[in-house]
Amino acid sequence: MNPDELFLLVPQSILLGAAVLLMLMEPFSRQAGRRRLRMVAVAAVAVAAYALRLQWGLGPRSIGGGMIRVDGFSLFFQWLFLVITGLSAVLAADFNQREGIDRGEYYALLLTACSGMSLMAMSADLILTFIGIEILSLSTYILAGFKRRDIASGESSLKYFLLGSFATAILLYGIALVYGAAGSTQYQAIRAAAAAGEVPALLLPGLGLLLVGLGFKIGLVPFHSWIPDVYQGAPSPVTAFMSVGPKAAAIAALLRLLVEALPGLAPDWTRLLWLMAVLTMTLGNAAALVQSNVKRMLAYSAIAQAGYILVGVVANTREGFTAILFYLVVYTVMNLMAFGVVLSLSGPGDRRVHLEDYAGLARRAPFVAAALGVALLALAGIPLTGGFMGKFFLFGSAVKAGFVGLAVIAVLNSVLSVYYYFRLLVYMYMKDAPQGGAESISRPVGAILAIGVFLILWLGVGPDRFLALAGHSILGLK
Amino acid sequence: METLFFYLFGGIALLAAMSVVAQKKIFYSALSLIICLGSIAVLFLALEAPFIAAVQVIVYAGAVMVLFLFVIMLLDPFSAAAARDKRKRLTFLAVALGLVALAVLFTLMRAHDPATPPLAGEPPGGTDPVGRLGRLLFTRYLIPFEATSILILVAIMGVVVLARKRS
Numbered sequence: 001m002n003p004d005e006l007f008l009l010v011p012q013s014i015l016l017g018a019a020v021l022l023m024l025m026e027p028f029s030r031q032a033g034r035r036r037l038r039m040v041a042v043a044a045v046a047v048a049a050y051a052l053r054l055q056w057g058l059g060p061r062s063i064g065g066g067m068i069r070v071d072g073f074s075l076f077f078q079w080l081f082l083v084i085t086g087l088s089a090v091l092a093a094d095f096n097q098r099e100g101i102d103r104g105e106y107y108a109l110l111l112t113a114c115s116g117m118s119l120m121a122m123s124a125d126l127i128l129t130f131i132g133i134e135i136l137s138l139s140t141y142i143l144a145g146f147k148r149r150d151i152a153s154g155e156s157s158l159k160y161f162l163l164g165s166f167a168t169a170i171l172l173y174g175i176a177l178v179y180g181a182a183g184s185t186q187y188q189a190i191r192a193a194a195a196a197g198e199v200p201a202l203l204l205p206g207l208g209l210l211l212v213g214l215g216f217k218i219g220l221v222p223f224h225s226w227i228p229d230v231y232q233g234a235p236s237p238v239t240a241f242m243s244v245g246p247k248a249a250a251i252a253a254l255l256r257l258l259v260e261a262l263p264g265l266a267p268d269w270t271r272l273l274w275l276m277a278v279l280t281m282t283l284g285n286a287a288a289l290v291q292s293n294v295k296r297m298l299a300y301s302a303i304a305q306a307g308y309i310l311v312g313v314v315a316n317t318r319e320g321f322t323a324i325l326f327y328l329v330v331y332t333v334m335n336l337m338a339f340g341v342v343l344s345l346s347g348p349g350d351r352r353v354h355l356e357d358y359a360g361l362a363r364r365a366p367f368v369a370a371a372l373g374v375a376l377l378a379l380a381g382i383p384l385t386g387g388f389m390g391k392f393f394l395f396g397s398a399v400k401a402g403f404v405g406l407a408v409i410a411v412l413n414s415v416l417s418v419y420y421y422f423r424l425l426v427y428m429y430m431k432d433a434p435q436g437g438a439e440s441i442s443r444p445v446g447a448i449l450a451i452g453v454f455l456i457l458w459l460g461v462g463p464d465r466f467l468a469l470a471g472h473s474i475l476g477l478k
Numbered sequence: 479m480e481t482l483f484f485y486l487f488g489g490i491a492l493l494a495a496m497s498v499v500a501q502k503k504i505f506y507s508a509l510s511l512i513i514c515l516g517s518i519a520v521l522f523l524a525l526e527a528p529f530i531a532a533v534q535v536i537v538y539a540g541a542v543m544v545l546f547l548f549v550i551m552l553l554d555p556f557s558a559a560a561a562r563d564k565r566k567r568l569t570f571l572a573v574a575l576g577l578v579a580l581a582v583l584f585t586l587m588r589a590h591d592p593a594t595p596p597l598a599g600e601p602p603g604g605t606d607p608v609g610r611l612g613r614l615l616f617t618r619y620l621i622p623f624e625a626t627s628i629l630i631l632v633a634i635m636g637v638v639v640l641a642r643k644r645s
Contacts, residue, residue, distance in 0.1 A: 201589035
């Protein structure tokens, strides 16, 4: 480990140092000093983002004998995770104070989750990928159950923990089989083993089990059953974080694994993922149609969105991967906006999350309703929003790669999804409010919503710069 | 001799593992698990990995199992044992899927040539197995080793969060 390599790990070290600092500050903080805890977390994220900026021009490097890869791909994802973590910390502020869970551990766990996600995106070795997944999972299990007095939060945490442990065991089994087939856990060695003559027999079931483990984290059908209950029961800011962070991290790990370690099995995994993409989109959208709880509806919508992203993986081309990165940025913005509104309006006890609670919102809080409206339009993929552009690139890449049937199914699904996104819009704009109290949101959440609206429209009208950035990031993946 | 040992203790491990699942009382399940872990430790010995065998006994058969038993005692297993699983249909499905998995594994074993897998380089340092393991941990696997410490830190935080008093 030379100083040069350590420099590349500085962003992660900052995050973890801040997490430890938060744990030390927590016992000495009085109720009034809670703001400082949050500031430490946000400052750590900002400094880490700056440290990452310094690494951008260095070109691809690897640390620890090829264990960790620092290239455009991992830098892109690290940056995305930092944004997600910072925004989650800011979004959680008022909510946590209201619910009495504004504690240092909350922000410390967000930071460790962020570093776990970063490890997943950087790792080029199954062992490190596994540890990254576990750091992320443990952090989110605890965050989901952070509201200890709330029975739904406890249920959410326990369900996530039990099913997640099971998925982890399956993932480990897959890693063991791949190790048995290739004699190594390093991606390059696995690739070499699959390329030399015939594919070892153990590699195929290994691939299958790895897909189960990662599919669980992404929330792909048929490994999605935990998502609705866990998303609904967890505190809303945690749900916001879970719906974007771990999903993006698992997709990053999946991409690196499939493209760098298992390109030799591409015909097999494209066939498997094709089926999973179709099931995920269709089932997610169909189930979202009948939900009356907004958090649960957004949970099913998140399942469906993962299906759209999978379309780009199935395409298995540079265009497909670029589209995935682009869509993940859009998805992060629109989902965090939607959940930002949900957690601001959910009221004491996180209870007001039903469709009826949104009736007449446009009259009570025009700005909030408009912001949520833009997010929903983007989620539905209406033109002029970033959501449309993202889907256009994703499905377009599938068509170019020869998966016309998959693209048609994806477009039909998008049409289906318009129904439930618009139903919420109808409630906000066309129904009368049962009780006419004015809603108020905190200033930071308002600022995030405003920036989000701007970003979604910008990405929808002029996506070129972001697309170029995504295309440049993908070059590291090989 | 080695083959005999393998089949003997491999068989015991399998039977004990089945017993873990089949026992009606959770306490007996835990005891079966100890037998299973112990025979796997013997298998490690036969593979000339005495250190791993010792760790297996100390950590799994020792520490982890004591923890299991503590939890079981605290949660009163004798009332829990009465609650039987009523979903028989799912049991049939599980058995059927298990047989499918067995068939797949069997075909794989037939197809897999144990001589082929290339091993990832000779580990550095001497003939002493513990020394080799230590060197590997602090050279090739340094980053996962350090990352594991983060994992443990997160687990500690989790305990603090879940076990704290109401404030």
